[in-house]
Amino acid sequence: MDTSLYVSLSHRVAVNRELEIVANNLANMNTTAFKAERVLFDDVMKKAGASDPVSFVIDRASYTDYKTGPLIRTENMFDLAINGEGWFSVQTADGVRYTRDGRFVVAPSGELTALDGSPVLDEGGGAILIPQEEPEISIGNDGVITAGDLQIGRVAVYEFENEQGLTRGPNGRYEGLDAPAISTDARVVQGAIEGSNVDPVSEVTRLIDLSRSYEQASRLDTDVHSQKKDAIRRLGENR
Incomplete structure (x- = not known):
């Protein structure tokens, strides 16, 4: 044949x-x-x-x-990036999801949320309340949130033993089948967000190579x- x-x-x-x-x-x-x-x-x-x-x-x-994408400074108080491996957790209508998109805001209720209103979770799986009368909020490398001398919460950063077991979902969020652990190595950076880890030059080069390969097969x-x-x-x- x-x-x-x-x-x-x-x-x-x-x-x-x-x-x-x-x-x-x-x-x-x-x-x-x-x-x-x-x-x-x-x-x-x-x-x-x-x-x-x-x-x-x-x-x-x-x-x-x-691979971690570049950290982009925004100087926004509630923009957070993770330097190293780790994931923020948010509560969605479909359950807890994990993300590295740290563009957070304070809702009218005082909760720290993602842009779509999904509450950002602390290490106990609860919402984080930000006192609205405080003009300056500090978030340390360990995720601890302080207002002046008062500690008001801690943004949880989780890690997975097998990240390839995560399932990609919409809005840059992932579902974990295995229970994660609190990360001890990741560092939270306030006033910054993580950019995409896509290298456009490499991807365009790959796109050209693939187009030529397809033409050769044809x-x-x-x-x-x-x-x-x-x-x-x-x-x-x-x-």
């Missing part, structure tokens, strides 16, 4: 999958705390004939690159088709 077209097709399907991922990474190059996605490919060996091996490419899996299909047409024509002339 002639498998050349099937091999080329598997190649194009794989390249198209990676093109989608690279395009999504580029679309989120300016998204706060966005984590780039990567894809892993593998090959599957089959027998084309008596002994000829044929290698088909398959999309084995995708994974998230959790040309292979055309060449194989032309060879078959030519072979059929010659067979017809020799009859």
